[in-house]
Amino acid sequence: MTLDVNANRLQIKAMQLDSLPLRQKMRIISIDWTQISETEGKRLRALGVEIGATVEALHRGILFWRDPLAVRIGRMNIAMRSKTAASIECEADENDG
């Protein structure tokens, strides 16, 4: 692993966006673009999903499914499927906490 500015934060447990507890502000630390189709990747970037963005899981699923997911990103609410959210890794956001 390369040493970068995030190295000291790695002690904090990183979590996938699809398994975040609801209503907790987190920060995106990595996105696995290989798991996301090109079109969807474009859309995600256009909606402001990028490393460093603050995210908050707001609502999850309908009836007994845990899918899709309503996520607050910046000042915007977006809906995405858990499968996509699973490619997005987050950690606790200390600044805005």
Next chain:
Amino acid sequence: MTDKSPIIALVGNPNVGKSALFNVLTGARQKIGNYPGVTVERKAGKIMLGNTQAQLLDLPGAYSLDSTSLDEQVTRDVILGRQEGQERPDILAFVADASNLESSLRFALELKALNLPMVLILNMSDLAARDGLELSAQYLSDQLGLDVVETVAVRRRGLDAFTKACASVAERITQSDKNIAIDDNQWRAVLNEEAHLSYRSQSKTLAKGAIISETLTREWTRTLDNILLHPVGGILVLLAIMFLMFQAVYAWSGPPMDLIEGGFEAVGGFVDGAMADGFVKSFLVNGIIAGVGSVLVFLPQILILFFFILLLESTGYMTRAAFVMDRLMSSVGLSGHSFIPLLSSFACAIPGIMATRSISDQKDRLTTILIAPLMTCSARLPVYTMIIGAFIPAQTVGSGVGLQGLVLFGLYIAGILGAMLAALLLRRSVTKGVSSGFLMEMPRYQWPRPRDILIGLWQRAWVFLRRAGTIIFAATVILWLLLTFPKVPIDDPAYEGVSQVDYSIAGRIAGGLEPVVAPIGFNRDIALALIPAMAAREVAVAALATAYAIDGDDEDKVSANLGQKLSGQWSLATALAFLAWFVFAPQCISTIAVTRRETNGWKWPIFMLSYLFALAYVAAAVTYWSAVALGLG
């Protein structure tokens, strides 16, 4: 500034209030059409910049020039001057959502990099204030070097500032601005990875810097979403809204329908009394008044349905409905994206099919187009309401739930289930492939804007009236001619007892078709109505009205209720089979035409026609024979 009136294009992310702004700026002076070759709606209107007239375009919402859907592609091509049939806009009026500045600015910076004349509009600053956000327009103007205007479209605030800013930009446009040609390399350079990174960091800095104060307020959207996106509550609310919508179509439409019906009866009666018997009188009373009147009477119901759809769209609820439906739709291989076009198809499949252009996945889009005609469009309402009115007693079951409304609800459900089943099968055969998933912005809730809803309703009413005046009118007239000729030779005793309908050309054609439809319980009159109903479904009602008016006794030609006549002549099983047929049958040439245009060829419309007719035939047969077995024949 050159002598030609400048073209101003409203550009921006979806849901930033572009259309609301467009509506208040242009009022009724707007024209809706299509860009040649694509079915993306082209909305244009006229505005005054001081003393000069300008053309205002409302472009489809986009997040970037790097398009992912047909909508975004049109926006990009118009901006770059590459859209056929549209001159490049002289001024870009970029509409930004004041409370979600960062996302808007990313796109604005892309456009700014093209060096085209531009104005920045901070729209919905009232909503931002409600969210506890106060912004500095001056800061943005200084940093970006653009004119920045604050507007609240809903309250007509900032409109003068908008036209003034556009006028001043228009004054400054030079010939060299007009001559700017953007080639492929240039706009791609605007979009390269490095440029994008810089837009992102700039927009973040700008959005932060523009904030004067930010206080935490209790957000309405969050509170409402807790209910409307609740895992159980959300789906109950959606079902309740849809149920209310269909009950309202019946409950609210009574008085205006009586009024229209009464009006046509009065006109028919007047003409009947004022004219001598003969060809012209029969043409007017039986052909035009009975035929067109029987269709126009459904205008109130169609408007009520559109009213609900426009209301759900303008409040921001429609995307929540898509969220709630996504998981269910994904089980048949579709996504929540398809829900909005499908819900629009309840009003009419044509705007529904056109709305599929926002679906970026081509297979998803094709599947949605193919099942859109199964959603119960408003053109089926005349047929459904007439049959239900004639055969289903107007009683209540339970507390206040009308049986007629319940049957109507059932027909809608049948269409939905049919569509789901079709999607499931299509996704496993002809439109096989991996679904692209579900990703959409959910805008904040807003109070519906009465003005926008009224403009929307007026546009729908106009489309319906134009249809009634052209396609439906022509089909009715042709049918009347085919029913009237040749005349039964009255003097010839050999023809005594032969009805005019049987003897006419139309009757003979229907007679030929009867053996085909007899196994599904249809009689000759139905066969007769099905042919002209290909022009538009409502014509089935007009056709039956005309047929029974021609065969009817003289004195009750106009006044007698079509429903009463039908209930006297059809069995309940036949009526139910007729309803089942209309749930599935692709009885609308316009839908086929729009499918051909959207899929660029005849392959898919022909496929659509065949599978829907097959489905309709089977459904009608099953219904008829089940009803007969239950003793309803």
